[in-house]
Amino acid sequence: MIEESARIILIDERGRKYLVRAERKQLHTNFGVVDLGEAIGLEPGARLKSHLGKEFVLLLPRVTDYLQKMKRLPQIMLPKDAAQIVAYTGVGPGDVIVDAGVGSGALAIFLGNLVRPNGRVISYEVREDFARVAEKNIRMAGLSDIVTVKLKDIYEGIDERDVDLVTLDLSQPERALPPAEPALKSGGYLAVFSPCIEHIQRLHAELPKYRFTNCRTIECLVREFEVKPGATRPKTRMIAHTGYLTFARKV
Template sequence: MKMELIEEGRDVLLYLDGRRTYLVKVRRGREFHTHKGFVKLGELIGKPYGCVIESNLGVRFYALTPLIRDRALKTERRTQVIYPKDMGFILLMADVGPGSRVVEAGTGSGALTLALANAVRPEGRVYSYEIRPEFQRLAINNVRRAGLDAYVEFKLGDITEGIEEKEVDAVILDMATPWLAVPHAHGALRGGGVFLSFSPTIEQVVKTVSALKRHPFVEVETYELILRRFIVEESRTRPETLMIGHTGYITAARKVLG
């Protein structure tokens, strides 16, 4: 297999340590400055991903291929993003994969959009609704930067007023009032398709579940994911003091026909 080389204009994740990584675009003549000195990004052109580059102070950085989780957390944003721990669960619960057709509402900065687009390619499609033009513009730029814009159709509109797409595999919501979109989600889904919403407060969950139970849905369930990272060392293995606690509740259901 041919080794992939870094090209000008490509994104690179500069890895300093487990807590400090930086998403940068490689350009000739451009310098990236940190508290550990500056790196000449042009020196990465033609080198393989995974290579080492040193700052002017002699500090080593590793040039890695950005993963979707890196892009989701480090691309420009003006809204709170869904964390990778929740993204992975959402993709699994909604059974999103190659060829899936997915409606998303609440594009925001496009973090979840990135994960969905990456999962549905090469033949699937994400239809992403957003009511705020400034957020949509930011999301378009973030998805385009990742090279995934061919798999997303961005739509400016309020999903509580209707969904144009029909017979989709999943409807995934990250919005303030998901319960108002339940009737339209049911109309858009294929039989057996998945409704899923991400909500930061339990009051939103209660209203959403109540709406789901008034419509033909089954397997109505709500989850919360807690992630704890461990420090693994000889005779000193322990959980980290800081952890990602509550980020939101995930409510899922499946459409039935009667």
């Protein structure tokens, strides 16, 4: 049952999502005005109608909804890339992760949702404006008890030890190798995201100097399909290059 002030998702007939609260206010949309108070007491999956008679599906938000609707300052890491980090490192409940370059908090939220209830994500950020936005987004996603934002330069050191995963989204990832190596437990993973191949080349040049093995770099491209009877084909647009992902494991 939807309680008053709970966050909800409304989906209109075109699939557009509205992340709002179930409260005695109005939501103005292209499909009419919706009385949000009518959501109170309903079950997820119910329908609300606007004053124009248009239906909106009522659901409780998941982390993916927060990621789509959160406030952004820098460009966020897309789910296709965040999912590769999970697939290649096997991160899961109870793990401890250090995330450097929190940006708007998208990756921290994605990972925090996976390591709860007993894991932790500690995000390092040097820009105070990014850190404040990230903290707001983390609170919105209900992960403040899992994800912590530190206003600190990771190049100057990592406070944590026996970490399962260190993720880097930095312009000079090779400079974070000296603090990352002692922070990681043996068998822990390093995952580096960069939009520029030059950053990755510098990283690969430095990795052999440290206790890392199984170094590899990948790129993830996603193509959606238009599926119709007798006319199935790839969509014209696709999510192509966003960045390169480099993985290495500490020995």
